[in-house]
Amino acid sequence: xxxxxxxxxxxxxxxxxxxxxxxxxxxxxxxxxxxxxxxxxxxxxxxxxxxxxxxxxxxxxxxxxxxxxxxxxxxxxxxxxxxxxxxxxxxxxxxxxxxxxxxxxxxxxxxxxxxxxxxxxxxxxxxxxxxxxxxxxxxxxxxxxxxxxxxxxxxxxxxxxxxxxxxxxxxxxxxxxxxxxxxxxxxxxxxxxxxxxxxxxxxxxxxxxxxxxxxxxxxxxxxxxxxxxxxxxxxxxxxxxxxxxxxxxxxxxxx
Amino acid sequence: xxxxxxxxxxxxxxxxxxxxxxxxxxxxxxxxxxxxxxxxxxxxxxxxxxxxxxxxxxxxxxxxxxxxxxxxxxxxxxxxxxxxxxxxxxxxxxxxxxxxxxxxxxxxxxxxxxxxxxxxxxxxxxxxxxxxxxxxxxxxxxxxxxxxxxxxxxxxxxxxxxxxxxxxxxxxxxxxxxxxxxxxxxxxxxxxxxxxxxxxxxxxxxxxxxxxxxxxxxxxxxxxxxxxxxxxxxxxxxxxxxxxxx
Numbered sequence: 001x002x003x004x005x006x007x008x009x010x011x012x013x014x015x016x017x018x019x020x021x022x023x024x025x026x027x028x029x030x031x032x033x034x035x036x037x038x039x040x041x042x043x044x045x046x047x048x049x050x051x052x053x054x055x056x057x058x059x060x061x062x063x064x065x066x067x068x069x070x071x072x073x074x075x076x077x078x079x080x081x082x083x084x085x086x087x088x089x090x091x092x093x094x095x096x097x098x099x100x101x102x103x104x105x106x107x108x109x110x111x112x113x114x115x116x117x118x119x120x121x122x123x124x125x126x127x128x129x130x131x132x133x134x135x136x137x138x139x140x141x142x143x144x145x146x147x148x149x150x151x152x153x154x155x156x157x158x159x160x161x162x163x164x165x166x167x168x169x170x171x172x173x174x175x176x177x178x179x180x181x182x183x184x185x186x187x188x189x190x191x192x193x194x195x196x197x198x199x200x201x202x203x204x205x206x207x208x209x210x211x212x213x214x215x216x217x218x219x220x221x222x223x224x225x226x227x228x229x230x231x232x233x234x235x236x237x238x239x240x241x242x243x244x245x246x247x248x249x250x251x252x253x254x255x
Numbered sequence: 256x257x258x259x260x261x262x263x264x265x266x267x268x269x270x271x272x273x274x275x276x277x278x279x280x281x282x283x284x285x286x287x288x289x290x291x292x293x294x295x296x297x298x299x300x301x302x303x304x305x306x307x308x309x310x311x312x313x314x315x316x317x318x319x320x321x322x323x324x325x326x327x328x329x330x331x332x333x334x335x336x337x338x339x340x341x342x343x344x345x346x347x348x349x350x351x352x353x354x355x356x357x358x359x360x361x362x363x364x365x366x367x368x369x370x371x372x373x374x375x376x377x378x379x380x381x382x383x384x385x386x387x388x389x390x391x392x393x394x395x396x397x398x399x400x401x402x403x404x405x406x407x408x409x410x411x412x413x414x415x416x417x418x419x420x421x422x423x424x425x426x427x428x429x430x431x432x433x434x435x436x437x438x439x440x441x442x443x444x445x446x447x448x449x450x451x452x453x454x455x456x457x458x459x460x461x462x463x464x465x466x467x468x469x470x471x472x473x474x475x476x477x478x479x480x481x482x483x484x485x486x487x488x489x490x491x492x493x494x495x496x497x498x499x500x501x
Contacts (some may be wrong), residue, residue, distance in 0.1 A: 173416060173446050174295040200419050236492050241483045248421050 007074075008193045009036040009161060014058050014068035016051075028054045030218040031068070036161075039191045041184075043204040046214030047252055052197050053165060055219055059195070060084050060163055072161070085159020087150045089166040093138040099125065099149055100134040106157030117156075124152040127186055144175040151186065161193045168203065180206045184231050201247050205240060206233055216252045223250055260285040260440050261408055266315035268301055275301045277465035278315070283408075283457075288434055288441045290451035293461030294498050299444050302466060303412050306442065307333055319407050330357065332406035336413040338393040340385040346396055347372070347381045353404040371399040374432060391422055395429065402433045411443045415450065427453055431478070448494045452487060453480050460497050469497060 016029040028051040036042050046052050057063035059070055061080040069076050072083055085106075093102050100121055107117035125131055128148035138146055147167055154162050167183075168176045184207055187194060198204055204211045211225040225247060229239055259282035268276040275298040283289055293299050304310045306317055308326055317324040324331065332353065340349045350371055354364045372378050375395055385393050394414060401409055414430075415423050427450065434441055445451050451458050452474060460469045472494065476486055 172295075173413075202420060236488055236495065238483065238488075241488075244420065245483070251421055253421050253425065 006038040007035045008038040008072065009059070009195070010071045010074075011035070011059060012069050012071070014055065014065045014070070016054055016058060016063070016066050027218040029058070029065075030220050032219060032221060033068075034212055034221060034224070036193060036195060039193055041187055041194045041196065041207060041209045043208035043211045044195065044197045044214065045201065045204040045211050045247070046197075046199060046219060047216050048199050050214050050216045051219035052199075052214065056163060056165055056195075056197055060086060081161075083160045085154035085157050085162050087147075087154050087162065087164040087167045089169045091138075091146050091150050093146060093149055093153075095138050098135050098137055099130060099141070102138070102149055103153045103156050106153065110157075121152070121156050124156045125149075127155070127189065128152045128182070142175070143171050144179055147171065147179060148182070151183070155186075155190060155192070159192070161195065164194065164196045166197055166199070168198075176203070181232060183207055188231065201244055201251065202235060205243055205247070206235065207231075211247070213247060213250060258284045260287070260320065261442075262318040262321075263306070264315055264318070266302075266305060266317070267313045268298075268305060268310065269313045274465040276305070276312075277467050279466065279468055280315075281459065281468060281471065283440055283442065286438050286440055288431075288443065288454060288456045289459055290455035290457075291442060291444045291459045291461060292446070292448060292451050292494065292498060293466060294463050295446070297461050297463050298466035299461065300412060302461070303410055303442075303444055306408070306410055307331060324408075329408070330404045330406040332401040332404060332409045334394075334397050334401040334409070334411045334414045336416045338385070338390055338397060340393050340396050340400075342385050345382050345384055346377060346388075349385070349396055350400050350403055353400060357404055367403055371403055371433075374436065375399050375429065391418065391426070395426065398426075398430055398433065402437050402439060405437060406439055409439050409441045411441065413445055413447075414443075415445075415447075423447075423450065424453075428479070430454070448491050448498070449482060452476075452491045452494065453482060458494060460494065 012033050014029055014032045017025050017027045019025055032055060044052060054063065058065045061077060071077060072081055094105070097105065103121040103125060104117040107120060125134060128151055130145065130148055130152065133141065133145070138149070141149070150167065168179050171179060180203055196207060205227060208227050211227060213222045213225065214220065215222045225243065227243065233240055261283040263282070264280050266276055266279040291299060291302065301310065305312050308324065319329045341352065344352065347368060350368045351364050354367060372381055377395065380388060380392065398414060415426050418426065431454065443454060455474050458472045458474060460472070461467070462469045474490065480487060
């Protein structure tokens with residue numbers, strides 16, 4: 001990596017256990033450690049219900065770990081770090097605001113002047129291909145377009161570390177393909193550190209610089225795969241198919 | 256064509272002025288496995304809905320064994336992308352449903368349902384309700400149910416939609432097993448070219464709206480197919496190039 005592998009986010013020995021009403025302990029995340037490098041596109045890949053979302057909530061500071069810690073640029077973080085921005089599967093767009101108002105919401109809350117935040121929002125709306133839809137409301141957009149708004153919103157809020165939790169999980173298959181290509185090209189144009197969660201092996205190989213494969217619950221790191229193919233990647237190429245079978249063979253089949 | 260099990264002639268569908276399907280004709284022989292692929296929004300689902308008789312065509316018709324398709328007379332089964340097991344019935348009762356509608360005797364129902372439960376390895380879940388199962392298990396029951404009536408025509412609309420490859424390969428092998436065992440004639444709609452090349456005896460490529468048949472490609476690769484073999488990859492690439500929705 002040209003950034004000389006500078007560690008941006010360090011996840012150190014995170015664990016989380018929940019207790020059922022009957023007092024039964026459910027260990028969801030079990031001693032997870034890994035580093036996220038500056039400006040890399042890191043994919044967290046794991047089967048459904050493996051504890052990915054809990055892990056993510058601890059990384060973003062939304063949930064407290066039982067043990068372990070998260071640091072950004074060497075500084076231990078407790079609570080929500082301003083450097084982090086999130087893109088959710090379920091969008092979380094505000095239905096009563098226009099697309100422009102949704103994207104400039106974060107900067108507005110931080111007291112950025114109207115002119116500056118408009119310019120910024122317009123820039124990122126252009127980047128995600130939504131110029132012309134500034135005055136529309138979320139309900140007027142398709143699923144793929146709404147997810148683009150979510151991405152533009154995270155970028156416009158100056159998040160240096162973008163956390164995306166299965167952002168394309170609810171899109172239909174063909175829109176999903178398009179968005180995978182789109183996110184790769186956006187990430188190349190505007191370098192940020194991205195932590196992208198998915199349960200789809202092909203999607204992971206399409207977008208990731210590195211893939212961290214998790215076991216099923218309780219989540220543990222099973223293997224780390226650096227993906228060196230140049231982007232955009234051809235999913236029919238031999239190299240792609242080889243990596244796909246390697247990861248697939250190493251994944252638990254949950255029938 | 257004497258060996259044509261299914262014959263579709265000049266199928267056309269308009270919604271108002273919008274022409275969605277334009278004069279589609281083809282035939283499918285007994286025991287064939289046809290995958291239908293096409294660009295997004297090209298009318299694949301409308302196409303399927305016409306074949307299921309949920310929609311009435313503007314013109315053209317569908318024939319099974321030479322007579323106009325009739326759900327009263329022919330067995331037409333569907334499996335859709337959304338899991339559609341009946342939530343108030345157990346796995347066994349879901350599998351029995353079509354056979355009961357077709358008024359099969361108890362002995363036939365038991366024999367066939369047991370056979371499907373064994374083939375799918377779902378015996379231990381036979382008394383469970385759909386909500387107690389994973390989405391993939393529910394989908395497997397629907398596929399089993401679709402085969403249970405020995406359909407003249409089995410229509411499947413992206414049943415494995417977004418499943419991850421490991422699960423997809425598993426389920427694709429399972430559907431091939433059922434298809435071979437039951438000798439059914441299958442029409443399988445998918446957006447996934449790899450899936451089409453893996454499953455099909457014949458691939459039907461539709462054009463953009465209004466949909467017409469662009470090409471029909473026989474797939475002669477030996478089974479079980481190796482998705483990384485050069486022949487497989489070449490065909491996959493060819494079909495992909497014919498569609499190019501991006």
